[in-house]
Ligand SMILES: [Fe+2]
């Protein structure tokens with residue numbers, strides 16, 4: 001299915017479900033900031049890392065299904081409506097057709113145009129072939145209301161690892177799916193895409209706000225879990241001449257935010273499960289951004305704890321994020337114009353921070 005067909009399918013879904021939605025109570029999660037000249041306020045929603053996992057046949061891991069179904073249902077109830085939804089990658093767990101189909105059916109329930117990001121769990125079985133048939137290009141850009149959006153495929157790696165090392169596609173997928181796996185390989189965007197990015201950015205004026213979507217962080221946080229992209233420094237350098245750049249990424253299944261020069265970085269959560277922060281788990285070198293106030297540890301007795309989805313409000317070319325955490329207080333990370341970086345609006349004062357969970 002091409003992008004065009006997908007859109008047609010969504011328009012159809014929108015037409016057939018609008019009567020239903022009108023009869024429901026909308027949830028209000030939006031605070032619209034005053035628009036500054038030239039930039040219309042708008043918002044979009046972000047859902048990521050669903051990891052839809054087949055057990056066998058039509059049986060899928062219930063908990064991961066429920067997370068995505070809930071996010072789709074809640075996004076459809078947003079009022080005012082977001083302009084579009086981004087799905088941030090890892091729709092499937094092991095990249096199989098049944099997983100991608102089942103996940104695709106759930107996200108097709110969104111009443112909005114949806115932009116897709118490719119995750120490693122969607123890719124390493126058939127190298128993105130089936131995903132591409134459903135959703136189109138692995139990387140692309142578009143413009144919306146004065147903002148330039150770029151979606152990167154940041155989960156590529158060395159050709160030798162991808163093409164020569166494994167006896168089967170299934171083995172390759174399994175090796176890339178694990179954390180702390182010495183057989184894994186670092187994420188990259190690769191030469192070809194870097195060239196494309198350079199050409200794409202050459203067409204954009206320096207005062208146009210830019211939002212980049214990638215699956216992995218375009219900053220180096222922790223290599224063992226691929227909270228990492230090899231060419232992060234090169235990409236940051238390419239984005240440096242622009243006044244306002246925001247990078248939004250999935251993969252880490254936790255709240256992170258950072259500011260490097262002109263670039264604001266914000267992660268999004270998973271609808272499936274939370275990862276711990278690297279330094280709480282591994283003794284290896286890691287670099288959680290010092291700006292980031294970690295999210296609460298998940299409560300293992302609550303199956304949806306520390307998972308959720310996020311709603312972004314854009315004004316003046318910067319992004320404010322509302323993290324909708326199930327079974328935990330929602331958090332808002334907003335760009336502070338005076339300080340020039342994102343900050344957690346309720347957690348910034350250490351006295352107001354919720355202590356980490358200490359029971360198991
Ligand atoms: Fe993931």
Ligand SMILES: [Fe+2]
Pocket residue numbers: 090119120121215250251
């Ligand atoms: Fe991932």
